[in-house]
Amino acid sequence: MFYLCFEIPIHRGRKKTLSASEISSLKVRVADGDKKAQIARDMGISRQTLYRYLRS
Known part of the structure; x- marks a missing residue:
């Protein structure tokens, strides 16, 4: 059987x-x-991750 x-x-x-x-x-x-730096600290993510979420 193949998938x-x-x-x-x-x-x-x-x-x-x-x-x-x-x-x-x-x-x-x-x-x-x-x-943005404070938001990232509060959320427990890096600033780079914050910017990634803002782009999406």
Whole structure:
């Protein structure tokens, strides 16, 4: 028996650190003018990860 490629589970990278609601609150805080470094510290992520979430 053969399997088509879409039937085999494929690992798609690391799981996201923040949930969708946390990402929303992060974007609200940035819009409110909070410092990005402080937001990243509060959320437990790096500034680079924060910017990655803002791009998505």
